[in-house]
Amino acid sequence: MYVLLVASAFNSLTQRVHAELRDHGHRVAVELALPGVPLADAVLRHDPDLVLAPMLTTAIPEEVWSARTCLIVHPGPVGDRGPSSLDRAVQEQVTRWGVTVLQAGAEMDAGDVWATAECPVPPVGKSDLYRGEIADAALRAVLLAVERVASGTHTPVPQDPAAVRTRPYLRQEARRIDWEADSTDRVLRTLRAADSRPGVLDELLGGEWYLHGGHPEHRLRGRPGELLATRAGAVCRATADGAVWIPELRARRVPGEPAPVKLPAALALGDRLPPLREHPAPPPHADARGRTWADVRYREEGPVGFLSFAFPGGAMGTAQCRRLLEAYRAACARPTSVLVLGGGRDFFSNGIHLGIIEAAADPARESWDNINAMDDLVEAVLTTTDRLVVAALGGNAAAGGAMLALAADEVWCRAGVVLNPHYRLMGLYGSEYWTYTLPRRVGAAAADRLTTEALPVSAAGALRLGLVDRTVPCAPQAFAGETARLAAHLAALPAAQSRIAAKKALRERDEAVRPLASYREAELALMHRTFFDPAAPYHALRRAFVRKEAAAATPPHLTRPVPGRPGAAITSLAVHDGAPGAEGC
Numbered sequence: 001m002y003v004l005l006v007a008s009a010f011n012s013l014t015q016r017v018h019a020e021l022r023d024h025g026h027r028v029a030v031e032l033a034l035p036g037v038p039l040a041d042a043v044l045r046h047d048p049d050l051v052l053a054p055m056l057t058t059a060i061p062e063e064v065w066s067a068r069t070c071l072i073v074h075p076g077p078v079g080d081r082g083p084s085s086l087d088r089a090v091q092e093q094v095t096r097w098g099v100t101v102l103q104a105g106a107e108m109d110a111g112d113v114w115a116t117a118e119c120p121v122p123p124v125g126k127s128d129l130y131r132g133e134i135a136d137a138a139l140r141a142v143l144l145a146v147e148r149v150a151s152g153t154h155t156p157v158p159q160d161p162a163a164v165r166t167r168p169y170l171r172q173e174a175r176r177i178d179w180e181a182d183s184t185d186r187v188l189r190t191l192r193a194a195d196s197r198p199g200v201l202d203e204l205l206g207g208e209w210y211l212h213g214g215h216p217e218h219r220l221r222g223r224p225g226e227l228l229a230t231r232a233g234a235v236c237r238a239t240a241d242g243a244v245w246i247p248e249l250r251a252r253r254v255p256g257e258p259a260p261v262k263l264p265a266a267l268a269l270g271d272r273l274p275p276l277r278e279h280p281a282p283p284p285h286a287d288a289r290g291r292t293w294a295d296v297r298y299r300e301e302g303p304v305g306f307l308s309f310a311f312p313g314g315a316m317g318t319a320q321c322r323r324l325l326e327a328y329r330a331a332c333a334r335p336t337s338v339l340v341l342g343g344g345r346d347f348f349s350n351g352i353h354l355g356i357i358e359a360a361a362d363p364a365r366e367s368w369d370n371i372n373a374m375d376d377l378v379e380a381v382l383t384t385t386d387r388l389v390v391a392a393l394g395g396n397a398a399a400g401g402a403m404l405a406l407a408a409d410e411v412w413c414r415a416g417v418v419l420n421p422h423y424r425l426m427g428l429y430g431s432e433y434w435t436y437t438l439p440r441r442v443g444a445a446a447a448d449r450l451t452t453e454a455l456p457v458s459a460a461g462a463l464r465l466g467l468v469d470r471t472v473p474c475a476p477q478a479f480a481g482e483t484a485r486l487a488a489h490l491a492a493l494p495a496a497q498s499r500i501a502a503k504k505a506l507r508e509r510d511e512a513v514r515p516l517a518s519y520r521e522a523e524l525a526l527m528h529r530t531f532f533d534p535a536a537p538y539h540a541l542r543r544a545f546v547r548k549e550a551a552a553a554t555p556p557h558l559t560r561p562v563p564g565r566p567g568a569a570i571t572s573l574a575v576h577d578g579a580p581g582a583e584g585c
Helices: 012-023 039-046 085-091 126-151 184-193 265-272 318-332 354-359 363-382 399-406 434-442 444-453 459-465 476-492 496-513 516-531 537-546
Strands: 002-007 027-032 050-053 070-074 096-103 113-120 200-204 207-212 215-217 227-231 234-238 243-246 248-251 296-301 304-309 338-342 388-393 410-414 418-420 470-472
Touching (some): 002 039, 012 126, 012 418, 012 459, 027 039, 050 126, 085 126, 085 184, 096 126, 184 215, 234 265, 248 265, 296 318, 296 476, 304 318, 304 476, 318 363, 338 476, 354 363, 363 399, 363 516, 388 399, 388 476, 399 418, 399 434, 410 459, 410 476, 418 459, 434 516, 459 470, 470 476, 476 496
Parallel strands (some): 002 027, 002 050, 304 338, 388 410, 410 470
Antiparallel strands (some): 096 113, 200 207, 207 248, 227 234, 234 243, 296 304
16 A cells, blocks of 8 residues: 555654555655644645554644544553553553554544554653554554555444543643652652653752653662762762662753753753762672663673663763773673673664754864764774674664664664664764675665665664664563573574684775775765864754754655565564564664
8 A cells, every 4th residue: 555654753653664564565655744734735645545643743634534544553552542641651650551553533542443452561761662562562553454454344443432541641740759758669650751751840950950761779878859979971869768860851941042952961960060979880790680770781691791781862972982982892801702782672872962962062073073982982893803793783773873783793683673774864974984884784786775765674674685684573671681592592603713713804804905994084074074064954954853843844755655565574573572462863
């Protein structure tokens, strides 16, 4: 079928639906529901077989839903209604939730049901859950609903009025934290339910801030509400019975001024921050149970080392790149034969930190420092010749983060991952040695297509292209364990040592043909020209992205119908959540 996706933003779920519908042979285009842009005109122009809304915060006009089938993806079980469905599920600590695909009509979330799917709700932030278990369930329900529409024989099921529960938008008054009385558990639930939007509005050091993210701290103690320490840009704040780490803050918007940027908490507070101890995470051997938060961790299991990292939104600023590089070098000093990079359940990496760059006194210089720090990290991976390096992507990767993964010997993706291996939409040529690694993996023609079309690629599509080496059909919570099992198997293979010797010889041959330094030099020459040109589109595109400015129109590369791939191997159907009968730059 020809499916038109209507969305408020081309977010992670919309991208995944776009990629996987193409995998299933459908033609797909996108129209954003933008203020002042008549959606009915766009739908009439496309004249699709089906309108599907994976993420829509406004109503589809009656002239559209009354004339053709329009399906809405609601992140809640049948009968659940309201705009804060997932927020409330996290805040109320439900253990199972669901996604419903229903027909658009006059009343929001009240239409007949075309498909539904359940999923577990682990104790993670809302955005992590949305990109993981919710997205897995959404794809199961979407693919079933689309199949039913295509059949022309299915009749959707009306909702039972007795089972309907309509709940209003979860406002900040209901999210407020009482630091004097609230336990660590309640504070974490509140923070996780607001991640990454809208955040929890709070007062701190004489200002109003939205708090983003939260991790428990089991050792530090202090007066409730007091700031106790910093760690890797985060601040630790005391609760009634413990403390939490808050990684990011966003200032409350002042009317008439640009929208503030979400930043590492210590950076956002700036001069307001009192002198606090930088409290580094303890070394792995002293913190085997992970009872304190750290955004970079290392552990070993026999001949396999695991270097995991989790940066908010997948963005890697200059300091984060340098800390990860330091940890990588330390990991390479260990007596292992396989090193797994990543392995977490959410974002692998989205490349340079556009928020920190936007907030910098000199964005051009910060851009330059950040891309060089990313390049240093990628270079270290590319030049590791004494062990096998595996990039393990439990979550999405984009731009320089996708290219970081390609520096490894093998790339393993959870089956629900979406890759965006391009830079064009941010007005950048790109670096991270992509001109060496991407053509080496997929060929020059495919590399050119990926970087110019700038469309999302599913894990199954990436496997077909050779962009990744393995897809892992498992739930987000199971990915780390599956990765450990596969890495142990890789290290135990008799051919492992010969592969290490072969990769060293190949690196030497490639270096003799064209040194790595020449790729970096050529890429950075173009990046430097863009960064230091005030008129370059990159600066306006970056600003619009980090300040969430609404687009004036749907980007042309999304409105063009993209043909599907009939007959392609559909590995995405193997995604499950482990239950009987049972989903970014």
